[in-house]
Amino acid sequence: MDLRPLILALVVSAACGGHDAAPAMGHEARVFAGGVIPPAGGPQVSGNPFRGDRQSAAEGERTFGVMNCDGCHGGGAVGWVGPSLRDGRWRYGGSDGEIFQSIYYGQPHGMPAYGGLLPPGAIWKLVTYLQSLEPPANVPTQSWK
Amino acid sequence: MTRMAVLTLLAVLPAGGAAQRGDWPMPAKDYAATRYSDLSEITGANAGRLRPVWSFSTGVLGGHEGQPLVVEHTMYVVTPYPNVLYAFDLTREGYPLKWKYRPAVDPNATGIACCDAINRGAFYAEGKIVYNLLDGHTVAVAAATGQELWKTRIADLSQGETTPVAPLVVKHRVIVGASGGEFGIHGWLKGLDLETGRIVWTAYNVGPDSEVLAKPRIFKPFYDRGAELGLTSWPADVWKNGGAPVWGWMSYDPDLDLLYYGTGNPAPYNPEQRAGDNKWTASVLARRPEDGTLVWAYQFTPHDGWDYDAASEMILADLVVGGRPRKVLVHFDKNGFAYTMDRATGEVLVAQPFVDVNWAKRVDVATGRPVVDSTKLTGASRGNVKHVCPTLEGGKSPASPAAYSPRTGLFYLATNNMCMDYQATRATRIAGTPFIGANTPYHAGRGGYLGAFIAWDAGVGKKVWQTTEPFPVWSGAVVTAGDVVFYGTLDGWFKAADARTGKVLWRFKVGSGVVGNPITFTGADGRQYVAVYAGIGGDWFLLSGDVRSDDPADVRPPADFMPDIARHTSQGGIVWIFAL
Numbered sequence: 001m002d003l004r005p006l007i008l009a010l011v012v013s014a015a016c017g018g019h020d021a022a023p024a025m026g027h028e029a030r031v032f033a034g035g036v037i038p039p040a041g042g043p044q045v046s047g048n049p050f051r052g053d054r055q056s057a058a059e060g061e062r063t064f065g066v067m068n069c070d071g072c073h074g075g076g077a078v079g080w081v082g083p084s085l086r087d088g089r090w091r092y093g094g095s096d097g098e099i100f101q102s103i104y105y106g107q108p109h110g111m112p113a114y115g116g117l118l119p120p121g122a123i124w125k126l127v128t129y130l131q132s133l134e135p136p137a138n139v140p141t142q143s144w145k
Numbered sequence: 146m147t148r149m150a151v152l153t154l155l156a157v158l159p160a161g162g163a164a165q166r167g168d169w170p171m172p173a174k175d176y177a178a179t180r181y182s183d184l185s186e187i188t189g190a191n192a193g194r195l196r197p198v199w200s201f202s203t204g205v206l207g208g209h210e211g212q213p214l215v216v217e218h219t220m221y222v223v224t225p226y227p228n229v230l231y232a233f234d235l236t237r238e239g240y241p242l243k244w245k246y247r248p249a250v251d252p253n254a255t256g257i258a259c260c261d262a263i264n265r266g267a268f269y270a271e272g273k274i275v276y277n278l279l280d281g282h283t284v285a286v287a288a289a290t291g292q293e294l295w296k297t298r299i300a301d302l303s304q305g306e307t308t309p310v311a312p313l314v315v316k317h318r319v320i321v322g323a324s325g326g327e328f329g330i331h332g333w334l335k336g337l338d339l340e341t342g343r344i345v346w347t348a349y350n351v352g353p354d355s356e357v358l359a360k361p362r363i364f365k366p367f368y369d370r371g372a373e374l375g376l377t378s379w380p381a382d383v384w385k386n387g388g389a390p391v392w393g394w395m396s397y398d399p400d401l402d403l404l405y406y407g408t409g410n411p412a413p414y415n416p417e418q419r420a421g422d423n424k425w426t427a428s429v430l431a432r433r434p435e436d437g438t439l440v441w442a443y444q445f446t447p448h449d450g451w452d453y454d455a456a457s458e459m460i461l462a463d464l465v466v467g468g469r470p471r472k473v474l475v476h477f478d479k480n481g482f483a484y485t486m487d488r489a490t491g492e493v494l495v496a497q498p499f500v501d502v503n504w505a506k507r508v509d510v511a512t513g514r515p516v517v518d519s520t521k522l523t524g525a526s527r528g529n530v531k532h533v534c535p536t537l538e539g540g541k542s543p544a545s546p547a548a549y550s551p552r553t554g555l556f557y558l559a560t561n562n563m564c565m566d567y568q569a570t571r572a573t574r575i576a577g578t579p580f581i582g583a584n585t586p587y588h589a590g591r592g593g594y595l596g597a598f599i600a601w602d603a604g605v606g607k608k609v610w611q612t613t614e615p616f617p618v619w620s621g622a623v624v625t626a627g628d629v630v631f632y633g634t635l636d637g638w639f640k641a642a643d644a645r646t647g648k649v650l651w652r653f654k655v656g657s658g659v660v661g662n663p664i665t666f667t668g669a670d671g672r673q674y675v676a677v678y679a680g681i682g683g684d685w686f687l688l689s690g691d692v693r694s695d696d697p698a699d700v701r702p703p704a705d706f707m708p709d710i711a712r713h714t715s716q717g718g719i720v721w722i723f724a725l
Contacts, residue, residue: 029251029253030253031253031256031257031302031303031577032303032577033575033576033577033578034575034576034577034578035303035576035577065570066573067573067575067578068572068573068575068578068579068580068581070579071327071578071579071580071581072256072578072579074687075584078701078702079690079699079701080687081255081256081258081259081260081261081686081687082256083696083698083699084699084700084701087698087699087700087701089697089698089699089700090698091696091698091699108252108253109252109253109255109256110252110253110254110255110256110257110258111256112256112577112578117575136700136701136702139700140700142691142703142711144709144712
């Protein structure tokens with residue numbers, strides 16, 4: 001199907017600045033969402049333009065469902081076949097820029113690269129959504145009576 | 146055991162193989178998928194004296210589904226991803242390895258597999274161990290040396306296809322399928338050449354007759370008429386991503402020359418995106434193994450709106466039904482009904498619920514169709530449909546195959562006593578990402594327990610006994626001529642029970658939850674042994690919440706419907722052997 005209308009609908013703003021170089025693709029092959037490889041050169045990544053913005057977090061939550069992120073990370077990002085994204089722990093770094101990179105370029109073990117489908121603004125809103133999630137109370141200790 | 150039954154069992158050993166009585170050469174022990182062994186050293190009188198005699202860590206954490214093979218005093222074990230194949234020498238002290246085979250498997254497969262990186266086991270044929278790697282390859286390895294003989298790419302990860310299914314080998318055909326009902330694949334079955342690995346035929350489960358291999362005058366479904374049923378029961382083009390994966394078990398009747406297998410759910414879970422029956426999803430198909438020709442098919446759950454895959458095993462037995470001896474196929478569907486069918490024609494003879502069912506009132510055997518409760522129909526426009534029984538885990542999971550004893554005439558199976566709410570949403574197919582469209586939280590069914598191990602009389606469609614369990618039961622079963630049945634539990638107990646009464650005779654805590662299938666075999670010393678994997682996973686990797694301990698960056702809350710499971714088990718990967 002043609003995904004363009006969907007993607008356009010997700011993008012309200014894609015304001016980005018800065019000149020940080022995108023990392024080279026890792027040696028492990030990635031899966032590309034929709035079979036679309038992220039554009040060469042990558043986006044310019046500096047700060048999250050939507051950091052802390054509740055409206056952007058809500059839009060990011062919608063994208064999390066529409067782009068099937070919940071199919072692997074679970075509803076509310078609590079973890080499913082993919083790891084939890086709301087436990088305050090990160091395999092590949094939890095800064096805004098590091099989360100952005102994981103979504104844009106994908107990660108090994110099946111995390112698809114979404115940079116070919118989603119514009120940077122939509123990815124930043126996903127980052128904003130994930131950063132808005134509170135870790136559950138039982139991290140890191142669990143006890144039973 | 147009758148003489149006829151002995152002859153039947155001998156007849157279904159793999160043609161040309163070296164397997165002997167007391168071996169376990171294929172996933173379900175025989176082509177009829179009985180998981181019955183005629184070994185009888187272990188009985189109800191002595192099972193209480195069982196003890197562990199050996200164990201081995203596979204080095205892999207994750208769902209240890211499937212089962213070992215034993216052929217000529219060698220035991221073969223396939224691990225979950227990365228699909229290491231171990232060959233243990235059962236003639237030597239401590240069962241040391243003869244060899245191990247470590248294939249290169251694409252790590253991306255672990256994120257494309259919907260439900261943990263499991264493997265359902267290997268098949269021994271003609272001196273070869275044949276099995277599937279998770280990343281869409283079938284391999285054949287020399288049983289004597291561990292040398293790779295061939296490796297064939299059968300599936301496409303980029304389209305959401307993964308391959309945990311165990312192959313079935315019939316004569317010179319290796320039959321394989323792919324998972325991906327949660328990724329919108331176009332489900333298929335393939336036949337490979339055993340000697341070379343070449344793909345000889347591909348049969349799709351949905352789509353045009355030319356691709357489904359449904360030929361005029363040969364394809365005769367019992368309840369359906371007309372051509373192009375795999376097209377006309379779908380909206381235009383929707384079938385191309387319509388699911389119908391093959392991830393369960395296959396069986397084969399050498400007299401009828403029919404191969405039987407079940408197909409998984411239609412995609413996506415939101416049924417409003419795919420009006421029609423969606424044939425042949427959630428169905429049993431009977432094909433010729435030589436060229437894949439479709440002979441008959443039957444759909445258990447038309448227009449499935451509850452993720453009721455029909456991937457459970459099709460057990461072939463000769464039963465008296467309605468006073469007449471019949472050659473039947475018995476199938477315990479995720480949808481909660483147990484079907485006893487004529488395996489030559491696909492006629493439903495008996496269909497009765499084996500767990501609490503409320504999505505349908507009954508199955509009309511005259512039309513073959515379930516009588517659906519319209520208040521349990523799901524879809525994005527219907528909001529959150531509350532309390533549907535059973536859940537999409539199934540009244541019984543296809544991951545936990547049943548056993549059949551010709552001595553007792555009973556079927557033995559692990560069941561789940563859970564119901565779900567089902568909130569469908571519109572889903573978008575993006576290749577390589579999930580294509581689901583439903584949120585489906587679970588709760589305990591009537592009685593408050595989450596699972597049970599039961600015995601079933603398929604001639605009349607009636608439960609004979611049951612043993613309730615606090616957690617869902619997710620292991621396969623094996624039953625023996627000693628009238629002992631073995632199964633494991635999610636909280637890590639391996640149990641022996643009296644096949645006639647269900648009384649638990651013995652149990653042992655195996656270190657991690659059991660989602661694999663026990664086997665029994667004759668050792669080099671002539672004694673009877675029982676083997677099983679411990680290693681919670683499969684759907685329980687997703688659903689158990691906090692049983693994971695190997696990743697500091699993945700900490701999960703307890704599962705709301707079984708908050709205590711992590712108190713009793715964590716992930717693992719152990720092969721156990723028991724004996725008297």
